[in-house]
Amino acid sequence: MDVVTSAAAVWQDSESLECVSVVPEMPNTASFTFRAPSGALFSYEPGQFLTLEIPAPGQPGGVVHRTYTISSSPSRPRSITITAKAQSDSIGTRWMLDNLQPGMRIKAIGPAGLFTNAKSSSGKYLFISAGSGITPLMSMTTCMWDEGRALDVVFINCAKRPSEIIFRQRLEQMASRTHGLNLKFVVEEPDPYRPWTGYQGQFNQLMLGLMAPDYLDREVYCCGPEPFMQAVRDALAGLGYDMENYHQESFGAPVETEAQQPELDDVVPDDDTSAEILFASSGVTAKVAETDTVLAAARSVGLNIPSGCTFGVCGTCKVKKLKGDVHMVHNGGISEGDIEAGYILACCSNPIGKVEVEV
Known part of the structure; x- marks a missing residue:
């Protein structure tokens, strides 16, 4: 007897999603898994997002629309998961954490988004994220794992404390079964009474060189708050990375089309653009290229600025x-307070136009 098997339907956003599980990940953060009541399967690319219509009493129309990156993988199409972290001013995410339970239904729009490695031909990746920006990179990594691809991924995630690293156990489980998933975690501070022997502080160029010495050969995908992504871009550009191979997604504002992609108007010092530095106390002026540092310019005109590491770490050249x-682009050698007061580190500061320093 011939058996005819029909292909399962693909979920369309005209059908509401049914919540099937809520898994706490850390304080104010949970993974919400949904299924299609019709049994339809989910089709999307790893790294894409969903927009949820969430009840919001007191808001216009009684609802808010919030966008969340899908943290599950399309290689597991029977369900779909988003991982959400509530900030102090959250409305939609706060409602979900307090109210959304298995069996409840919610309307969703999507999936959509351009932040994906689905069409990448690269075999070498550098994934860099902070906080809940880990979600699209978790989806990409899980998809490659499920497909049995030979992984060559340096996976960097930054968090406040080790206990706040989302998906840490799941990532470590995958990494323990392949040599191609290289995990690197950076925390601002350890958990009380729990020693931390990994990287600590703010992500910087020095850490990047230690974590991924071959970063120039890797395709970079980055997700996190804009100040974090700006720091990553500065670190890469300062080390000569080809930014054509850099991709980013702000978890605050993912985009659906190329036209919505924000222009990255980063300052990149140009070797063919001239600058001028007046060393005020000495009355000496140096004409240099933008790619020259203030420290190098001082030395070129016979002035001595005390320096140590020459890499923005020690703070000697402030x-x-x-x-x-x-x-x-410093590596931790100067405080935000000093920067606000007008101080710079001469070893890692490039002049833009005319500059005057107290030397």
């Missing part, structure tokens, strides 16, 4: 900037 703009 000087006061009186006028003008510099592009500074």
Whole structure:
């Protein structure tokens, strides 16, 4: 007897989703898994997002629409999962954490989004994320794992504390079964009474060089708050990385079309653009290229600025900037308070136009 098997339907967003599980990941963060009541399967690309219509009493129309990156993988099409973290001012995510339970239904729009490695021909990846920005990269990694691909991924995630690293156990389980998933976690501080022997502090160029020495050969996917992604872009550009191979997604505002992609108007010092530095206390002016540092310019005109590491770590070369703009990519050697007060590190500051420093 011939058996005819019909292909399962693909879920369309005209059908509401049914919540099947809520898994706490850490305080104020949970993974919400949904299924299609009709039994339809989910089709999307790893890294894409869903927009949920969430009840919001007191808001216009009684609902809010919030966008969440899908943290599950399309290789597991019977369900779909988003992982959400509530901020202090959250409305939609707060409602879900407090109210959404298995059996409840919610309307969703999507999937959509351009932040995906589905069409990438690269075999070498560098995934960099902070906080809940880990979600699209988790989806990409899981998909490659499920497909049995030979992984060559350096996976970097930054968090406040080790206990706040989302998906840590799941990632470690995958990494323990392949040599191609290289996990690197960076935390701002350890958990109380629990020693941390990994990277600590703010992600910087030094860490990047230690974590992924071959970063120039890797395709980079980055997701996190905009200041974090800006720091990553600065670190990569400062090390000569080809930014054509850099991709990013802000978990605050994912985009659906190429036209919506924001222009990255980063300052990149140009070797063919001239700059001028006036060393005010000495009365000496140096004409240099933008790619020259303030420290190098001082030395070129016979001035001595005390320095140590020359890589923005030790803070020895801190000087006061009186006028003008510099592009500074440091590695932790100067505080935000000093920066606000006008200080720079001469070893990692490139002059933009005319600059005056107190030397």
